[in-house]
Amino acid sequence: MAGNGTDAGPGSDSFPTSSRAAVTALFLAHHRRLVGLASLLVDDHGSAEEIVQDAFESLYKRWNGLRDPSTAVAYLDRSIVYGARSWVRRRVTARSFVPPEAGVLPSAESAIVDGRRKEELALAIRELPQRQREVVVLRYYLDLSEEQIATWLGVSTGSVKRHAFRATAALQKRMEAWA
Amino acid sequence: MNELETAITATLQAEAEGAAMTTDTTHEHEILNDRLDDVDRHRRRITWVGAIAAAAAIVLVIVGVRTLGTSHIPEPVSPSPSSVPRHVTTAFRPTVSLVVPAWVRDSTSAISTENDREAKWSVCDGGCGKGPSSVLAVILVASVLDPRSPTGYSAANQPEKFLASLQRSEAAGSLAITDRSTTTVGGFPAIVLTIDERRNVSNGFGCEIAPDQRCYDLSSDWDRLAVVDYHGSTLVLAASTNRSATDAVKADIAAQFDQMLTTVRFDPRPSPSAS
Incomplete structure (x- = not known):
């Protein structure tokens, strides 16, 4: 099962203190997983990647406003869901003429x-x-x-x-x- | 978990893993770095503007105190307009500066996104679909073709065409238009109106005029729109929420959105007469 927002994150002792370093560390740790999550909610891979970018930029802008930095991963997960919804809800679309992304590979686990x-x-x-x-x-x-x-x-x-x-x-x- | 649920879980995991494997994290990290650099530049600009405004305010207070004499206690200085935080777009073109409504600005869970064609804020604290906090505020350029003509790329892009397409949708029963009025936004002619989307219509809101155009659906939203004639192009600003929101919530959103429109500036601010 994929992560549910409780993965090791900025709350760990060794986590960098500057917002830029913190967001970078989170990006490297969670980028692929979040692209996977976004891809389940929108129809094309490019949109999924852009939603993930938007989520990290939003997190960076709001880093100092986070009451608890350990909630950053959950914030990202929710940003992906909201971002995907906003993309789909009126703003997406192109759905009728952009075919779903090909090339999604099957997993051995399935x-x-x-x-x-x-x-x-x-x-x-x-x-x-x-x-x-x-x-x-x-x-x-x-x-x-x-x-x-x-x-x-x-x-x-x-x-x-x-x-x-x-x-x-x-x-x-x-x-x-x-x- | 039954067999179907197990299959759903496995399928979703496989799909997500497949998508994750096809992304280039190194390349995406470079893109993110560029975007964060833009954010930092924007912050520095705001800091400098704030510092200059603060310095100017201090000078004014000092001058005022000296003018009135040391025995006189000056009246409290009302906040200068520059103390209200303005948002300036970084990637969106044309560059727009505006004062974001307080319910968005003050929300701890507002999510802002921006690219060259769209800048928007999504606020869902308290739960999307519940009260004013559920508002999905969107500011976007809608360079719109006729609805449901996604392949009809055209250079023609008059705001009248966009408005006409909305009216056709109204005639077809897909939406209702109310509270239409004429105004200016950032010095440009604009039509402000409210639309109540009554049917889900794929591409019903129209499509961007761009080689990699995106289209916009009608999807049971309630929107307050400003359709701006920006040098002959259609620039749409919108505040959206669910149709199910109460009338009071919608009225509040409309009022704050209309107030926001008065703060819009285009930078560099072109002369409308130049078009």
Whole structure:
């Protein structure tokens, strides 16, 4: 399971004190993971990288305002989710004519799902309505609880449950049709 | 966790790992360094402007005290306009300076992003979708084509065209336009209006005029817009929130957005008559 924002971060003893050094250290430690997270929420790789850049720039601007520097990683995670939403919600798009990025490589860890089925499932997740897609990513990739997801997305826990139910029902149906 | 959930988790991990493996962290780090350099330059500029303003204020106070005599206690000096923090875009073109509304400026969780075509602030503290804190404030250049014509690249870019496209969307029932008025923003003619997006329409807000254009959807938002005729180009400033926000929240957002418009300056500030 991917990190959920509690990784070693600026709270560690050896963490650099200047904001520039701190943000750089965080970038080197978390950049790839965050691009992975962003790529689950938007359709093209370039947008995912730009959202991650935006998140780190925003963190740098607000570094001195962080009450607790150890929350920086969680701040980045949330920035990615909000950045992706803002990208998708009206500002994204291009969705109808920019094909999803090719070249996403399968992982050996995912042997539980055969190749074609996994591709179909990945496509089905990408085609979910944005809010359902966010709930699926936060639940099954970041391993957040329903309460945490509700807080992140600013909705009720009941709403999270409904989105999760609809999403898994749609994915189940898609998988059954594929089979 | 059932079989489907296990499959979802595995698929998401594989997708994320695949995307992570295709990114070049070294190259991206160089890009980030450039962006942070821009932030530092911007901060230094603000510091110098602040220092000069503070020095000027001190000189004025000293002169005032000497003029009034040492036995007179001067009235409190009201904050100078320069004490209000202005945001100056660094990557966005044209360069815009403005006073960001307090609910964004004072938020500890505001996330700002900027590139050459868009500068925006997202505020979600207290939870996106709840009250004024849920506001998604966006300032962007929308060099807009007709809606849903993403491949129709054209040099034509009149603000009237953008407004006409909104009106067509209104006629089609996709949105409603209210509170339309004429004003100036940064010395340029502008139309300010409110739109209530009633349908999700892919590319319904139009597409940028650029070789690598992005398109904008209509997506159940409520927006206060200023469509600025910037030398014949369409420059859109917007404050957006969810349609479900209360009328009081929307009114508050509109008021603060309209106030923000009065602070907008373009730098270098071109003469509207030059267009």
